[in-house]
Amino acid sequence: MATITRRRRADGKLAYRVQDRTTGFPSLSETFPTLKAARDYKRKIEAERISAQAGIRRGRQTLAETIDDFKESADWRRRKSANDTARHLAWWSARIGQLPLAKITPDLIADHLHTLEAQGRTGATVNRYRSALSRVFRYAVNTRRWTDHNPCSMIERRPEGRRRERVITxxxxxxxxxxxxxxxxxxxxxxxxxxxxxxxxxxxxxxxxxxxxxxxxxxxxxxxxxxxxxxxxxxxxxxxxxxxxxxxxxxxxxxxxxxxxxxxxxxxxxxxxxxxxxxxxxxxxxxxxxxxxxxxxxxxxxxxxxxxxxxxxxxxxxxxx
Incomplete structure (x- = not known):
């Protein structure tokens, strides 16, 4: 990420230097007379480089890599149900984690959800596996720009049946x-x-x-x-x-x-x-x-x-x- 350093020029006036040494890109260093101009430039080059990085990874980022990246995000750290979600994502990663995001289709996801149902999992449990994967794709679409769509959005949720009614005596x-x-x-x-x-x-x-x-x-x-x-x-x-x-x-x-x-x-x-x-x-x-x-x-x-x-x-x- 770019940094802003305040400097005092030879004439005594303040100046603001923006530097960026992002790996894989040429180093940049520009000086501006105002902090606002420096911040505007910083935002501009960061946006350009994030977009360029997304373009480099676009189409070849695997699901397993995306899951690992998602688990390092602030959204993951805020989740109350992170333990359950981690278990669901580990299941997906073991089965289709090696595939690029572009090759994960609604039909492929549906086939794996049918496998869970064949193993006797309830509709509620199957929905949790679908939701966990959907969160990763939303992250890839909205935050990382690694893909354009969320294939989970095309899969209907299973009926979850009756609610739990047991009462402990x-x-x-x-x-x-x-x-x-x-x-x-x-x-x-x-x-x-x-x-x-x-x-x-x-x-x-x-x-x-x-x-x-x-x-x-x-x-x-x-x-x-x-x-x-x-x-x-x-x-x-x-x-x-x-x-x-x-x-x-x-x-x-x-x-x-x-x-x-x-x-x-x-x-x-x-x-x-x-x-x-x-x-x-x-x-x-x-x-x-x-x-x-x-x-x-x-x-x-x-x-x-x-x-x-x-x-x-x-x-x-x-x-x-």
């Missing part, structure tokens, strides 16, 4: 929470420091479940909850960016309040999340695996009469009833 809730607490105290398979153990998903799972059950909030909203949206004095938590697009506040009562107060002991500088990760401050931990382990330990991993296996999302149904 008070007895099942007690068993699940007891199992989560037992796992939190158990010795992990891998050797971790005391600090790593405290910040592990397994150690924080009981409090995560207590907040999810006590607030009836979505799994992602609880996992990504930030301290700036928690008011322990007023005993209120605000979820500002739920899937519906409208923020909402929930009173913290009893167990949910106690759980967040316990999480305050894990609060650390630079981490905005109520549930911090031992791997860094840019995203919270993933609770799916420890939840599955707690569910099995509690004997709740079998489908109910409707064929539904207990998920974290069912805590939201249970709290709302």
């Amino acid at each position: 008070p007895d099942e809730w007690r068993r699940l929470l007891a199992a989560a607490r037992e796992l939190a105290k158990a010795e992990p398979k891998q050797r971790l420091s005391e600090s790593e153990r405290r910040y592990s998903p397994r150690a924080q799972l009981p409090n995560f479940l207590r907040v999810a059950y006590g607030t009836a909030a979505r799994k992602s909203d609880v996992a990504w909850l930030r301290w700036e949206y928690v008011d322990l004095g007023e005993k209120v938590v605000t979820f500002p960016d739920p899937k519906s697009g409208h923020g909402y506040s929930v009173p913290l009562i009893d167990d949910a309040l106690a759980a967040i107060q316990e999480q305050a002991e894990l609060r650390r500088d630079g981490c905005p999340f109520v549930f911090p990760s031992r791997k860094g401050n840019d995203r919270p931990p993933a609770f799916e695996k420890p939840f599955a382990a707690a569910r099995a330990l509690a004997g709740l991993d079998q489908p109910d009469a409707r064929g539904e296996v207990l998920t974290i999302h069912h805590l939201r149904h249970s709290a709302a009833t």
Whole structure:
């Protein structure tokens, strides 16, 4: 990217030098009497070189390369469902990642989605695989200009059938929470420091479940909850960016309040999340695996009469009833 450096000329007046040393292009250096002129020139040459780079890659950029580039973007880092999307994209990359974007057609994508259906995947799951690939193509079209169209837009979404309706009973809730607490105290398979153990998903799972059950909030909203949206004095938590697009506040009562107060002991500088990760401050931990382990330990991993296996999302149904 081009840079602007302020300089003082021999006559004492200020000047602004724009330099660009983008790999693969001739070096440029121009001086301007005003900052506005320098910024205008900087934007111009950056736009020209981005367009030229897109033209060089256009038609030969593979899907795997595009996925890797997408996962380095700001859009990817902002995603709450990055773990699920990464799994879906890895599936696509393993099957058609070697193909250039120009050779990935709606028919080819449809054939692979039919393969998922033949394996017994539900309409909702197939739609998630389609959506993950569609995000990559939107990125390639709108941000990188590596292709002109998104082939996923020509594929209809599958019907997703009935909504999940399972409700966890008070007895099942007690068993699940007891199992989560037992796992939190158990010795992990891998050797971790005391600090790593405290910040592990397994150690924080009981409090995560207590907040999810006590607030009836979505799994992602609880996992990504930030301290700036928690008011322990007023005993209120605000979820500002739920899937519906409208923020909402929930009173913290009893167990949910106690759980967040316990999480305050894990609060650390630079981490905005109520549930911090031992791997860094840019995203919270993933609770799916420890939840599955707690569910099995509690004997709740079998489908109910409707064929539904207990998920974290069912805590939201249970709290709302």
